[in-house]
Structure formats: structure tokens, C-alpha cells
Amino acid sequence: MLRIKLRMMGSLAIFILGTAMLAGLYYYGPKWNTKPVVITTTLLHANEVITPGHLKIMNIPKDNIPAYAITVPDQLIGLTALNVIPSGSMLYEEWFDQDPLIPVSGEVILPVPSSSLYAVNSSLRAKDRVNILFFRTVDNRNRERSPQDETIDLDDPAAQQLEQPSKEDMIPNVSVVSVRSSGGNMVMDTPEGKSNDRLTTSEQINNVELLATDDMAKIIQKKLEAGYTLWIARTK
Structure with missing residues (x-):
């Protein structure tokens, strides 16, 4: 009787051990x-x-x-x-x-909406370097006539002239953080076509974010408040 019990206990132990081994193989085998x-x-x-x-x-x-x-x-x-x-x-x-453009102390990311853009390269992309020039329209109809103005019809819309920027007003070598469409998406290149030594864009540029120093941002803000718009010209 004792011998039978021992055999039954041995069989049960073997069964439990075998089950444990199968479970371990199932869970841990694929990781070996x-x-x-x-x-x-x-x-x-x-x-x-x-x-x-x-x-x-x-x-x-x-x-x-x-x-x-x-x-x-x-x-x-x-x-x-x-x-x-x-x-x-x-x-x-x-x-x-591995090297995103993140502002450090004394720098800010300056968003420039489409309403403040005079012109921008269609091939502009994040991390490009750009020069910034300032343009605004001068309304000659509201200024006092001089002898030189006698032949100008100041009521003609053509009397509105574009004020050309000076080189002293240009801000050179500014980094572009992002270029976005009207939907807020990053404007990206597409596989088809070429334009200005780059692939064509998938979306139209609507606004640009620049990495600017605090002083640079103040200059740009004052220009915008004075009615200027920005020509953002890619240099490389």
C-alpha cells in the first residue's frame, strides 16, 4: 500500500514539474x-x-x-x-x-504670420539660414505737395510707392526653426519636381518661426508695428 502511494506521489510530482517546465518554455522560451x-x-x-x-x-x-x-x-x-x-x-x-533649434538664455522663437510676410522662398525649410529685409508701402497721397510732385496725381492708387529697404536695416544670418502651412503643419518636401535646387513643397507656406535674440526680436517687433513687412530670403 505504501509503495502504491509513493508511486502516485512520484507521478504527481513529475506531472507538476512537467507542467511547470512547459509553462516556463511557453513564457520564457521565445526570449532566450x-x-x-x-x-x-x-x-x-x-x-x-x-x-x-x-x-x-x-x-x-x-x-x-x-x-x-x-x-x-x-x-x-x-x-x-x-x-x-x-x-x-x-x-x-x-x-x-539630434540637434534641434532650442532657444537658450537671451533667445526666443519668434513667429511671423503670413500677414507680416512680404516675401519668402517657397523652398524655405526648418534650419535654413535667412536674411531679413523690411518693406512697407508709403502713401504719397497724404503728404504735402512739392514742386517735384506737380506731375503726380496724388489721388491715383499708383501714387502708393514701395519703400525700399536699406542695407543697414537688414538682419543677416537668422536661423529658421519651422515653416508651417495654414493648417499648422510643417511644410515638407515631396518626391516629385524640383524648385530652387530643392524638391517642391507639399503645402503653401503660411507662417515662419525664427530663432531670434531678444534684441533682434525687439527690432522686428518695432518694424512690424511701424507697418513694415518682412522679406525672409534664404541664403543656404
Whole structure:
């Protein structure tokens, strides 16, 4: 009788051990030859800022992981995608902007709406360098006549003349932080066509954000209040 009980207990122990081994193989077996890698949970657009919701960790067989694939999601949070990245993609440092334009002490990001723009390159993009010139229309109809004005009809709308900027008024070598459409989206290049040595835009430029010093921002603000508009000319 004792021998039968011992056999039954032994069989039960073997059954429990076997079940535990199967469970361990089921849960941990796939991880034995894998490595955690960061992948995207959704499609990332060019110029999109990465948040924790864009990323997840997935265990991938080690033989299927390319060199330099990112394994720590924290190093990507807050960076900007340089191009479109499909959902489920493994990620690499060179796919992201590692040096975004962030204002330091004494600098501000200055938004310039379309109403304050005289002209802007259609090929303008974030991180371009630009020169800023100031234009405004002078209404000659409201000023006192002089002998030189005798042949000018001051009631004619053509008497409104564009005041040309001086070189002293130009602000050179300003960094562009972003270029946005009327919908607030970053204006991006498209695969088709070329314009001014760049690919054509997918959306029309509506406003521009500049990285300006505090003094530069004050000068621009005073000019805008005086009725000037900005010609933002790309230099490179």
C-alpha cells in the first residue's frame, strides 16, 4: 500500500514539474535567443516630435536585428523624425534630428504670420539660414505737395510707392526653426519636381518661426508695428 502511494506521489510530482517546465518554455522560451528593440507603434511623419506613445519594446530574434538598432526608448523622446517612418519599424539614430533649434538664455522663437510676410522662398525649410529685409508701402497721397510732385496725381492708387529697404536695416544670418502651412503643419518636401535646387513643397507656406535674440526680436517687433513687412530670403 505504501509503495502504491509513493508511486502516485512520484507521478504527481513529475506531472507538476512537467507542467511547470512547459509553462516556463511557453513564457520564457521565445526570449532566450531574442533581444529587446524599440519599434514604432504608428506611422511617423517627417518633422514629427517623438513621444512615448509612438514607441514600444519588442523582443526580436538576435539574428534579425541590424547593428545600431536603438534598444532604449528614452534616447528618442523629444527628438524630431527627419523623414517618414512606417509603423513597426526598428529605429536608428541617424533617422532623427539630434540637434534641434532650442532657444537658450537671451533667445526666443519668434513667429511671423503670413500677414507680416512680404516675401519668402517657397523652398524655405526648418534650419535654413535667412536674411531679413523690411518693406512697407508709403502713401504719397497724404503728404504735402512739392514742386517735384506737380506731375503726380496724388489721388491715383499708383501714387502708393514701395519703400525700399536699406542695407543697414537688414538682419543677416537668422536661423529658421519651422515653416508651417495654414493648417499648422510643417511644410515638407515631396518626391516629385524640383524648385530652387530643392524638391517642391507639399503645402503653401503660411507662417515662419525664427530663432531670434531678444534684441533682434525687439527690432522686428518695432518694424512690424511701424507697418513694415518682412522679406525672409534664404541664403543656404
